[in-house]
Amino acid sequence: MKDNIAAQARGMPIPTPDGEFTAYYSARGLCGLEFPPGTRQRAAKAGEAVPTAQVRRWHVAVSKALTLALAGRPPEKVPPLDLSSGTAFQQRVWRALRQIGWGRTKSYAQVAEAIGNAKAVRAVGGACAANPIPVFVPCHRVLAANQCLGGFSGGLAWKRRLLASEGSKSGGASPSLHPGP
DNA sequence: CCCTAGCGGTGCT
DNA sequence: AGCACCGCTAGGG
Numbered sequence: 001m002k003d004n005i006a007a008q009a010r011g012m013p014i015p016t017p018d019g020e021f022t023a024y025y026s027a028r029g030l031c032g033l034e035f036p037p038g039t040r041q042r043a044a045k046a047g048e049a050v051p052t053a054q055v056r057r058w059h060v061a062v063s064k065a066l067t068l069a070l071a072g073r074p075p076e077k078v079p080p081l082d083l084s085s086g087t088a089f090q091q092r093v094w095r096a097l098r099q100i101g102w103g104r105t106k107s108y109a110q111v112a113e114a115i116g117n118a119k120a121v122r123a124v125g126g127a128c129a130a131n132p133i134p135v136f137v138p139c140h141r142v143l144a145a146n147q148c149l150g151g152f153s154g155g156l157a158w159k160r161r162l163l164a165s166e167g168s169k170s171g172g173a174s175p176s177l178h179p180g181p
Numbered sequence: 182c183c184c185t186a187g188c189g190g191t192g193c194t
Numbered sequence: 195a196g197c198a199c200c201g202c203t204a205g206g207g
Contacts, residue, residue, distance in 0.1 A: 087190080087191080089189090089190060089191090090190090090191095107202090107203095108201075108202055108203085109202075109203070112189090112202090117189080119187095119188055119189065120188080120189045120190070121188070121189080121202045121203065122187095122188060122189060122190080122200065122201090122202045122203085123188085123189040123190040123191085123200090123202090124189090124190095124201090124202080125200065125201040125202055126189085126190060126191065126199095126200060126201075127190080127191095127201095128201055129200075129201050130191085139201080142201080144201085144202070144203085145202075145203060145204085146203090149201090150201050150202080151200090151201025151202095152201060153201070156201095159201090
């Protein structure tokens with residue numbers, strides 16, 4: 001899969017009230033999103049697309065959608081996501097994650113069941129950790145079985161933040177969770 | 182509360 | 195091939 005253009009690994013900034021995110025694009029769409037620096041962040045996949053007119057258009061849409069999401073309003077339309085970097089298993093998980101609606105949550109076990117591999121619970125966690133596009137691929141909507149937070153590669157503070165913006169209770173039922181930083 | 186065993190995918194040797 | 199990670203879970207001290 002190399003509809004490679006100029007192999008330009010440049011990220012494009014998205015200023016938000018919560019800090020500056022960085023977005024990466026391929027020829028197929030958004031392929032990576034980084035949280036603002038400061039806390040833990042993931043190593044985003046490098047984008048390969050030069051900022052064509054289309055990429056710029058995507059970027060505007062992504063920026064708008066992200067800002068909306070952070071403001072607690074579900075983005076109505078999101079640009080195409082390029083998830084081709086993942087393994088077959090990861091892509092299956094990510095697709096399942098995208099079906100979890102705004103404000104809803106699932107456990108890792110439920111996601112495993114949803115992809116028809118009920119025992120691959122822990123592997124689902126691994127796939128979530130490898131998610132290149134947080135927020136839009138809502139890995140933050142996956143909680144531990146006891147409604148505890150579970151983990152989050154971008155830092156649990158972000159997971160809480162995202163859940164809060166969706167009106168989800170992040171383990172509110174069971175206060176005895178091991179929080180994070 | 183803590184500990185353990187079993188689980189599946191991934192990435193490194 | 196093997197092996198050591200893990201954003202897990204269920205079951206027992």
